[in-house]
Amino acid sequence: MKNFLNRFWYVTQGKHKQIMFMMVLFIISSLLELIGTGLIGPFAAITTNPDIIESNKTLNYIYSLSGFSSKSSFIVLLSLLIILAFSIKAFATFVSQKSIAQFTYKLKGDLSTDLMKAYLQAPYTYHLGRNSASLVQSIVTSTDQFCIGLVLSLLTAIANSIVILALVSLLVWTNVFASVGIALILLCSFLALNPLKVHLAKWGKNGYDASVEMVRVLNHGIGGLKETRIIGCESFFQQEMKIAADRYSENMGLASGYANLPRYFVEALVISFLILFAVIFLTLNQDNSQNLSSIFGIFAIASIRLLPAMGNTISCLNVIRYNYHSLDQLFMEFTEIRTALNIGDSGATKEYSTPSREAASLSQHKKMLFFDNIILSDVSYSYPNSNSKALRGVSLEVSRGSSIGLIGKSGSGKTTLVDVLMGLLITKEGNIYVDGVSIYKDLEAWQGLIGYVPQSIFLIDDTLEKNIAFGVPEHLIDVDRLESAISAAQLTNVVNRLPKGIHTPVGERGVLLSGGQRQRVGIARALYHKREILVFDEATAALDKDTENLITEATKSLRGNKTIIIIAHRLSTIEHCEKIFQLEDGCLLKSGNYQEIVLNN
Numbered sequence: 001m002k003n004f005l006n007r008f009w010y011v012t013q014g015k016h017k018q019i020m021f022m023m024v025l026f027i028i029s030s031l032l033e034l035i036g037t038g039l040i041g042p043f044a045a046i047t048t049n050p051d052i053i054e055s056n057k058t059l060n061y062i063y064s065l066s067g068f069s070s071k072s073s074f075i076v077l078l079s080l081l082i083i084l085a086f087s088i089k090a091f092a093t094f095v096s097q098k099s100i101a102q103f104t105y106k107l108k109g110d111l112s113t114d115l116m117k118a119y120l121q122a123p124y125t126y127h128l129g130r131n132s133a134s135l136v137q138s139i140v141t142s143t144d145q146f147c148i149g150l151v152l153s154l155l156t157a158i159a160n161s162i163v164i165l166a167l168v169s170l171l172v173w174t175n176v177f178a179s180v181g182i183a184l185i186l187l188c189s190f191l192a193l194n195p196l197k198v199h200l201a202k203w204g205k206n207g208y209d210a211s212v213e214m215v216r217v218l219n220h221g222i223g224g225l226k227e228t229r230i231i232g233c234e235s236f237f238q239q240e241m242k243i244a245a246d247r248y249s250e251n252m253g254l255a256s257g258y259a260n261l262p263r264y265f266v267e268a269l270v271i272s273f274l275i276l277f278a279v280i281f282l283t284l285n286q287d288n289s290q291n292l293s294s295i296f297g298i299f300a301i302a303s304i305r306l307l308p309a310m311g312n313t314i315s316c317l318n319v320i321r322y323n324y325h326s327l328d329q330l331f332m333e334f335t336e337i338r339t340a341l342n343i344g345d346s347g348a349t350k351e352y353s354t355p356s357r358e359a360a361s362l363s364q365h366k367k368m369l370f371f372d373n374i375i376l377s378d379v380s381y382s383y384p385n386s387n388s389k390a391l392r393g394v395s396l397e398v399s400r401g402s403s404i405g406l407i408g409k410s411g412s413g414k415t416t417l418v419d420v421l422m423g424l425l426i427t428k429e430g431n432i433y434v435d436g437v438s439i440y441k442d443l444e445a446w447q448g449l450i451g452y453v454p455q456s457i458f459l460i461d462d463t464l465e466k467n468i469a470f471g472v473p474e475h476l477i478d479v480d481r482l483e484s485a486i487s488a489a490q491l492t493n494v495v496n497r498l499p500k501g502i503h504t505p506v507g508e509r510g511v512l513l514s515g516g517q518r519q520r521v522g523i524a525r526a527l528y529h530k531r532e533i534l535v536f537d538e539a540t541a542a543l544d545k546d547t548e549n550l551i552t553e554a555t556k557s558l559r560g561n562k563t564i565i566i567i568a569h570r571l572s573t574i575e576h577c578e579k580i581f582q583l584e585d586g587c588l589l590k591s592g593n594y595q596e597i598v599l600n601n
């Protein structure tokens, strides 16, 4: 329980005041419920026999205080009080229920946004070890299960518990025997049904895992649709989806089906007890039917409100149980990410300011001064999950405005070197200087200088314009800058041929564009954001000769203006580079111009 509360408090940081406010609302509505229900019993007794007003001490005292001269006027007052209490109670309950609903849905929105922000800020190595399906599940499903399943149920259970407590106090005051009987029934039911909670938690967790699996299978099968079609392995993914979906439906079906069992069980027992109690009371107190009608008045109302409240609370507790893992999941996500953010990348010891990515537009990134050169000094790097070094003591210099090529066998460390250079991976050994200043002094400003064109460009399912001005809100897109980026990336003809020009949607992951066009969109994107340093990661490896030439032309035209770093498999793409660095097994093997490195070998 303590563990649950600690985690709950941790995950709902910043919402505690609202939770307290709702608690106060629940208490007020419960007190009104108590007053209203408490008045029904005496009211029933008085209407049956008005003489009770004089014979009952309390009623007689209130009657004399009220100053009414007739009992019928007093009964009218009593009925008005009851109507008033129930009306105010109905309003207070409505307000509290509304606040619960608004609070939980707002909480879901806030948690999803916080998670997204945290994932975006998390070190790159954090993502190397995570499956994107599990991140999607955390943002979409865990927050849903936590807020709608757990928090909503918890608040409803607390609200109901306050009502139950108030009504039970009323019952105890009315008839101890009946109340003790109900309490015993509840205790026995709890003990009998307790083992169910273990199963509910297990079913809930299995259902969640199965839904993560479903997203993973979907990503694999549909994400790689071309390969899936050509290889003809649709049935494999269908089968995988069926297994995950069956597991999901079986577990979630059991969890939600059995969550209501205790409710119906307890309701049946309490009703049976009340009927038996009435029969026994009548048999033993034949002469005291007025007292019985008063007791029954209270019991009837209490049953109308108490039984649903009890049943609802029990159901809520069970819903909490099968959604409990979502609290664990979110707690783990937030602690892991916060730890990762605090220690930086793979426990890096360098001090640097954590990039804050809150700028509305990437083009408004602050930038580091860069007039002279970039120097990598004795840089080594090991991936967190690996014992061997992917880079070993690499030192090199890149002058401003120059074009350099990185070559080497597969696995020699080219991508790692570029990732370290871009500040995605943080070195533990060595340093990187820009005009003599370490990039780790201000990584965000350093990254503000870099444009990255990977082999496989990530395109969003939106217009060409938004793909080029990636991350910039539509109303802030600079049309002139967009046009010159399109022209420099040799995309003008492509745009002219598109039915809606730059406003043409490119399809999911750019399926409506060819490989070479996608590549050039990547270049235009880097240019739009006015990056000084352009990094091409095997940008031309998968293209035909003509398209490759077009792209090489585009990069050539940038010579002198931009500093260009190209990872290349095709040596023809780096012919125009001033300097070529060859890597082998994480070390810099040699460097020189194209003649020295390529032609002479």
Ligand SMILES: Nc1ncnc2c1ncn2[C@@H]1O[C@H](COP(=O)(O)OP(=O)(O)OP(=O)(O)O)[C@@H](O)[C@H]1O
Residues within 6 Å of the ligand: 128, 383, 384, 385, 386, 390, 408, 409, 410, 411, 412, 413, 414, 415, 416, 417
């Ligand atoms: N995420 C990772 N975790 C652990 N080791 C990795 C990771 N990524 C790469 N490596 C290892 O680091 C070394 C360098 O890999 P890198 O991708 O930088 O080579 P590369 O020269 O770019 O290869 P390619 O030309 O095939 O892309 C390889 O031994 C590789 O196995």
